[in-house]
Structure formats: C-alpha cells, structure tokens
Amino acid sequence: MDPVKGVDLAFWYILGISVLLLVGITTVMIVFVIKYRRSRHPNPVDIRDNLNLEVVWTALPTVIALTMFWVGWKSYIGLRDVPEDAIEIEVAGQMFSWIFMYPNDKETEGELVVPLGKAVKLNIESWDVLHSFYIPSYRIKVDAVRGMPTYAWFMADKVGEYDILCTEYCGVDHSAMLAKLKIVPEDQYLKWLEAD
Numbered sequence: 478m479d480p481v482k483g484v485d486l487a488f489w490y491i492l493g494i495s496v497l498l499l500v501g502i503t504t505v506m507i508v509f510v511i512k513y514r515r516s517r518h519p520n521p522v523d524i525r526d527n528l529n530l531e532v533v534w535t536a537l538p539t540v541i542a543l544t545m546f547w548v549g550w551k552s553y554i555g556l557r558d559v560p561e562d563a564i565e566i567e568v569a570g571q572m573f574s575w576i577f578m579y580p581n582d583k584e585t586e587g588e589l590v591v592p593l594g595k596a597v598k599l600n601i602e603s604w605d606v607l608h609s610f611y612i613p614s615y616r617i618k619v620d621a622v623r624g625m626p627t628y629a630w631f632m633a634d635k636v637g638e639y640d641i642l643c644t645e646y647c648g649v650d651h652s653a654m655l656a657k658l659k660i661v662p663e664d665q666y667l668k669w670l671e672a673d
C-alpha cells in the first residue's frame with residue numbers, strides 16, 4: 478500500500494477506536510453513577526462469575542488489538558516495499574544539513590528535487606552523529622545512523638514544495654537543519670539534473 482495511505486489508515490483506525498472507547502466508557506460510567514447512586518441503591522451487591530461477560534471482555538479487546546496490529550503491519554509493509562521502477566537518491570545527514578546525491582553524481586545541499594509521477598527511493602545514512610530524516614507530507618521519518626544505511630520511499634504524486642526536517646536532536650544547529658523537497662514535472666527535472 479502507498480505509504481501515505483497506509484500510515485493515515487492506521488492513524489485514523491486507532492484514533493477512531495480510541496474515540497469509540499472513550500465515548501462508550503464515559504457514557505456507561507455516567508449512567509452507572511446516576512443509576513447506582515447511594516440514595517437509589519443503598520446496598521451494594523457482590524456479583525461473581527459471569528462467564529459470558531468474561532468471555533466477551535477478553536475476546537473483544539483481543540480482536541480489536543489484533544485488527545490494530547494488522548492495519549499497522551500492512552502500513553509497515555507498504556513503507557518497506559519499494560516499487561521496482563523507483564529512482565534512487567542517496568541522502569546523507571551531517572551537522573547540520575541534508576546532502577542529496579543523484580545517479581549522475583550531481584550533489585545538492587538542502588534541496589531534494591524529484592520528478593512528478595515517479596516512486597523515489599531514498600538511501601539514508603549519517604556522516605557523523607544521529608539524525609532523523611523527516612518529510613511530514615509523505616509520512617517519512619527514518620533515523621540516519623552512521624554505518625547503518627537504511628531507506629525510505631515515497632510516490633511523488635503532486636507538484637509542489639514540501640518541508641524536510643531533522644527530527645533527532647543532533648547539536649546546536651539542529652533546528653536549522655532544514656531542507657526542501659521539490660516535486661517538478663519530469664522534463665523540468667531532467668533539465669535541472671543536467672545543469673550544474
């Protein structure tokens with residue numbers, strides 16, 4: 478599944494269930510507080526061993542938790558499964574900027590330009606301390622660690638400019654470790670790639 482769709486689905490699914498539980502539990506709590514208040518129900522009753530109830534409150538949360546796992550797992554697989562036709566760009570974090578290296582050895586700092594309509598695989602590593610590569614618009618958030626190369630990918634499906642940040646505190650200028658993702662039409666990308 479497309480990373481943006483997968484991550485968003487997992488987020489909304491878990492949030493939706495959380496809201497349902499919040500509303501449900503609060504409602505039952507309020508009803509019980511009113512219904513079983515001391516003036517109407519002075520003598521508490523000790524209820525024991527309701528098998529049906531015990532089965533339901535064990536099975537239902539288990540099923541809910543497993544569906545959350547399933548939605549999260551599908552989303553995770555979507556993050557790791559890169560389409561075969563993806564273009565590959567090397568990304569290096571360093572104190573304090575992001576460096577991008579293209580297949581023709583072009584190198585940029587603080588600016589990632591990619592063609593519209595293509596899957597883009599980013600091979601991410603750090604040249605010094607811990608950084609974390611973050612593109613909120615494309616739900617990418619991957620730690621950059623020296624000696625431990627990893628990757629992320631996204632589908633460049635909309636022309637525009639998007640924020641790239643470092644989201645792991647890496648030193649005094651961490652907050653200035655910003656970059657831009659620019660998605661441009663393919664002909665413009667090719668022209669940009671050949672220019673120096």
Ligand SMILES: [Cu+2]
Nearest residue numbers: 608643647654
């Ligand atoms: Cu950093």
